[in-house]
Amino acid sequence: MIKDLPDNVVQDIAVAVALESENIEGKVWYVYLINLKNEPIENVLIxxxxxxxxxxxxxxxxxxxHMFPKVEPNTYTIIEPIDEQTFGLNNEYWLSYxxxxxxxxxxxxxxxxSIVDMNLIKLPVVNKPGVMIK
Known part of the structure; x- marks a missing residue:
């Protein structure tokens, strides 16, 4: 069945874990879907x-x-919050659109x-510190 699917390559789409805020109680992190394309993606399932x-x-x-009807070009959407306690695990996001x-x-x-301070970059479009996979 999988062999019957076309070989559509995902490009200009990223999933990122971004640091939202920091206080004495800890850090608040969110997972984002970033559409770096110049066209919208639709019927997004993660x-x-x-x-x-x-x-x-x-x-x-x-x-x-998670389901999103449409993610406009050069924008992002929040997928979910993520707890720091899961950073020691594999965190998998399977995207279809x-x-x-x-x-x-x-x-x-x-x-x-992999989600550690030394790997943080300034995320495109989101403009927050985070770790991104493209």
């Missing part, structure tokens, strides 16, 4: 989950599903301990 090993035990978070009648999909995985 599934997110975390998995890996923590303290010698296999851990799996709930799978969450349409441009016209063509479907595109790609899996973005933030590896354990």
């Amino acid at each position: 599934t997110s989950k975390g998995y890996g090993e923590k303290d010698g035990q296999q851990v799996k978070t709930s799978t969450l599903r 349409y441009i016209g009648s063509n479907i595109y999909d790609k899996k973005f995985i933030f590896l354990p301990e």
